Amino acid sequence: MKTSVSDLAVLGGSPSFTDPLVVGRPSRVDRRSFLRRVERILDSGRHSNGGPFVEELETRLAEIAGVRHCVAMCNATTAMQVLARARGIRGEVVMPSMTFVATAHAMRWVGLAPVFCDVDPLTGQIDPRRARAAITPRTGAIVGVHLWGRPCPAPELEDLAAEHGLDLYLDAAHAIGCALDGRPVGSFGDAEVFSLHATKVVGGFEGGALVTDDEETAERVRSLRAFGEGTRNEYGGTNAKMSEVSAAMALTSLEALPDTVSHNRRNHALYVELLERSPGISVERFDPAQRPNHQYVIVRVDPAETGMDRDTLHRVLLAENVITRPYFSPACHQTEPYTCRPTPFPLPRTERLAATVLALPTGTGTSTTDVETVCDIVRLAASHGDRVVRALQAGPAQETRHDDLEHGSGSDLFSARQ
Template identity: 35%
Template sequence: MSAQPRPFEEPVYVTRPIIPDLAAFTRHLEAIWDCAILSNGGPQHIELERRLHDHLGDGHIALFNNGTNALMTAVKALDLTGEVITTPFTFAATPHVLSWHGIEPVFVDIEAHSMTLDPTRIEAAITERTSAILGVHVYGNPCDVDAIEQIARRHNLRVLYDGAHAFGTKVRGRPIASFGDATMFSFHATKLFHTAEGGAIVTEDPALRRRMDLLKNFGITDEVTVQAVGINSKMNELQAALGLCLVDAVRPERERRFALAEVYADRLRDLPGFHVPETPDLQADSLQYYCLRIDRDVSPVSRDALYEALKRFNIFARRYFYPLCSDYVPYAARPSSRRENLPVANRVADQVLCLPYYGALGRDGAERICDTISAIVRDRV
């Protein structure tokens, strides 16, 4: 038996936010202090919108205080009603934004490979109450945007994408936000690019952008006119300043993550029952998460057993997304949540394990994690 790997001295989590140089952040804070503008689309906000085009394309960008409010505002701006078809394999915010608007999320199964909405299952779920399709680019894997667009056109539906994981994702060289009516991006601290909390909606439609700008500021058009029922979901200047410090850090961080992906793939692909992602494309993939899939019928160690065993070595992987949203208390009783309707999603949810994946981990850290996984699988340590 090989020597047992030693635990990490400090906890190693699934991700770790990039932290800017404090002096650089302070310079932005000084500029904010000098002009005394803290919110309502100040200079930092304007500059961050401009800089983000390098990563999100030429669409119209609206910044928000978090991704959930961004998605809620897009749902309102698109006038969605009735039912919206979406995936159960996502973060809770995706169906929640629909429910908050009184819209029923209708869950449809996912593709086994991409883990995104299966277009072949969508049309059977469309009713006279369906107003839109809300797809999720899971782990940055793009939905089948062409098939979804064709379905939407046939049935006169809106298409909204949750691209929380998809910062930098492209399809055939096109930015992911150029598909559908609008795409949400999350800038939470767990994301590749972040503003501590924050988010954005990107759309090709300038009128939709103007409506979202109205709705995220209480529906106010001027100091005496409130034109619509809005909320307060504006990104403030401190968030935007942090983003400006980090926008140039995305490319080197992606390169470091690419190196980690190579280590994980080389070391783990031959373990029985382990399925590793395809080699990422630095020009097209978001590199947001590194997700293994472990087939419990083949692997000597189940996903859950590995998840628990890693904790003993101070390694905290995550089972994104387990359980499915369709199993949550608010949704479990709905007809579309029945397990027989979602066989692929239920199988995938029992297999996925996202490993620590951030540049500061380094190749040595990734090698240690692989040593630990190999020992758990080989020796049941």
């Protein structure tokens, strides 16, 4: 355990971890169960085009979402694009800027214009009052985002969308298994989209799934994901199908979900316990009634109290071989291609969050001892923030490996500690 600030690797001490401890390491699955499924795929010769594992996954995810239809796709980004095309919306889409840029890119890619609104400063979730203020006659839809593994105020967004005759979609990339007043995420709005990317709490290597109670939407999406077969529409369609091997992995990962969430819940509780007395570091809390999946452990770093900013803490941890992620910084409106179009409103809450939040490692690859070690480092750095900053300004004793603060679901996550 490091006891003195000079023990920190960024100031010349030895790194706490030999192998990198990363945010977003894929969840543990039962390998034999997965490999048995792969054997069946190879024996059957059905590798894609809606095979039995894709169908089974769709049934399971529709159950979890409490809706009648699920359409599995190659990833959540494409699923959102296909959804927007299937619904035929045009114009502007009101959405939070505090999200992974995929939410905005998906809409932009199909010719829609994201209009960003601010978030609730406490929860980081889209603020329905700010969304309301962003609606104009050009608005075609609202896109809510369930951030950090808990639900956004989807019922208020449903009321807002109904009042203005708008579509409502929910980016549920982070929120599989969560619920609001007993109503599962997946059942809100016109449709919701889960991500089954490898970094998510349920992973299928790559993958996404649209869930909806609306039969027509499901049918159109089903057709558009397979080149538009069977529908007459101006776009023709695309190839957004999920492969059988991804579905096999997602099903195996889904079986592990209760264990994964329990593991994450324990990790989160330990982070809260070990960091709650660390001035200037606050761990995001979750309401158990919302069935949070604890996919992320988010801390906010207050530079006024710690003497260092979030990027310094990231750098301190990086030198220890702990790869954290600033989810989400930059916010969408602070990044290309959105910076060139000024937001109609200032987004001070989003910008404050983007400057202060940091995701710390969790998931089944992060043990209790790992969490204790990370917390020791955070406490030590935060209680000597001024000294850390001064020492770094004088020139780092040890060059940190390059790992910029860009967020993303990039493959760099998987080069480490598979």
